[in-house]
Amino acid sequence: MRIPHLASTHDAALASALQAAIDNKTKPQGSLGVLEFVAHRIGLIQQSHTPRIDRAAVVVFAGDHGVVAENISAYPQSVTWQMVENFLQQGAAINVFARQNDCALHIVDAGVNHEFGEREGLVARKLGPGTRNFAQEPAMSAAQCEQALQYGMDLVEAMPVDVIGFGEMGIGNTTAAAAIMHKITGIAVAECVGAGTGLAADGILRKQQVIERAVALHAHAHADTPLEILRTFGGFEIAMIVGAMLKAGERRMVLLIDGFIVTSALLVAAKLQPAILDYCLFSHCSDEHGHRRMLQHLDARPLMQLDLRLGEGTGSALALPLLHAAVNFLAQMATFSSAQVSEKSA
Numbered sequence: 001m002r003i004p005h006l007a008s009t010h011d012a013a014l015a016s017a018l019q020a021a022i023d024n025k026t027k028p029q030g031s032l033g034v035l036e037f038v039a040h041r042i043g044l045i046q047q048s049h050t051p052r053i054d055r056a057a058v059v060v061f062a063g064d065h066g067v068v069a070e071n072i073s074a075y076p077q078s079v080t081w082q083m084v085e086n087f088l089q090q091g092a093a094i095n096v097f098a099r100q101n102d103c104a105l106h107i108v109d110a111g112v113n114h115e116f117g118e119r120e121g122l123v124a125r126k127l128g129p130g131t132r133n134f135a136q137e138p139a140m141s142a143a144q145c146e147q148a149l150q151y152g153m154d155l156v157e158a159m160p161v162d163v164i165g166f167g168e169m170g171i172g173n174t175t176a177a178a179a180i181m182h183k184i185t186g187i188a189v190a191e192c193v194g195a196g197t198g199l200a201a202d203g204i205l206r207k208q209q210v211i212e213r214a215v216a217l218h219a220h221a222h223a224d225t226p227l228e229i230l231r232t233f234g235g236f237e238i239a240m241i242v243g244a245m246l247k248a249g250e251r252r253m254v255l256l257i258d259g260f261i262v263t264s265a266l267l268v269a270a271k272l273q274p275a276i277l278d279y280c281l282f283s284h285c286s287d288e289h290g291h292r293r294m295l296q297h298l299d300a301r302p303l304m305q306l307d308l309r310l311g312e313g314t315g316s317a318l319a320l321p322l323l324h325a326a327v328n329f330l331a332q333m334a335t336f337s338s339a340q341v342s343e344k345s346a
């Protein structure tokens with residue numbers, strides 16, 4: 001397996017040309033705020049003065065987690081496969097928001113504990129009937145983790161899009177994501193755990209203790225490398241997202257990042273290839289407790305704060321209109337000279 005090598009999008013000449021184009025639009029300088037940042041960033045990613053986002057997709061990766069045996073989710077594991085069925089029937093939140101925003105939607109079985117059979121609309125990449133319980137043993141073998149990364153890369157290789165959002169479905173995956181967050185950032189486990197699908201305070205404490213014990217159990221000389229962290233605590237869906245992100249960056253797509261779980265995958269991807277952060281836009285700050293700290297760690301500024309705590313890629317789909325607004329103002333607004341509007345006097 002080859003991990004893609006990502007170069008920074010930095011280009012001083014293009015950066016100042018884009019800034020000049022933004023500043024020449026008929027508005028007080030800086031007045032389109034974060035949209036100006038978005039337009040600038042997409043221009044650098046696409047190496048273009050006239051960036052476009054004609055084709056968007058969200059890819060939802062579903063996988064089950066052995067750590068559910070530790071009673072760390074408010075919902076039973078069967079919800080994972082039942083929600084996959086719901087995605088295929090167009091009934092989930094991500095179906096609604098993707099449809100509303102002309103966004104293609106792909107559903108991937110990365111390792112759900114259920115046999116779906118051959119199903120139209122379901123991309124079968126099952127790596128097993130869920131991961132192992134990381135409270136007792138590593139969640140995946142090294143071979144499974146590599147295969148997951150490869151599947152993720154291959155899926156994105158074949159995808160002709162300008163902007164890609166990643167979604168996930170997997171009961172228990174906020175526990176996996178919190179463990180990854182702790183291992184990568186060093187932030188105390190108590191700051192990484194949250195309610196997930198709706199745990200009460202005693203459940204959150206149990207989740208914290210499960211992770212703390214597992215971190216102690218898996219402490220060894222190589223326990224802190226990004227791929228070892230991923231295989232020990234991650235889910236099949238999280239590992240596939242890491243691979244998909246790396247390939248998307250290599251292909252110079254805009255990566256539209258969703259909530260807590262997807263950002264935990266980005267923590268791993270950014271450890272492997274720090275330049276990937278140049279390709280990212282952060283759709284929102286999730287209500288899951290650790291997400292704000294995660295974003296701070298990445299020095300990331302989320303576009304929206306909607307108190308979402310769902311996942312599925314919903315934040316990415318919801319942020320798409322803002323990306324359209326950014327490239328559209330850059331392409332379509334008049335300049336001070338073309339519209340004969342007077343420039344700033346002092």
Ligand SMILES: Cc1cc2ncn([C@H]3O[C@H](COP(=O)(O)O)[C@@H](O)[C@H]3O)c2cc1C
Binds near residue numbers: 073074169198311
């Ligand atoms: C009906 C339902 C739909 C969902 N869609 C996403 N999630 C979200 O909740 C799960 C993570 O939370 P935890 O770690 O607490 O299990 C993931 O599947 C995530 O995508 C859902 C959860 C439920 C119950």
Ligand SMILES: O=C(O)c1cccnc1
Binds near residue numbers: 174286308310312
């Ligand atoms: O932020 C998220 O992605 C999230 C939060 C809670 C549950 N599922 C997903």
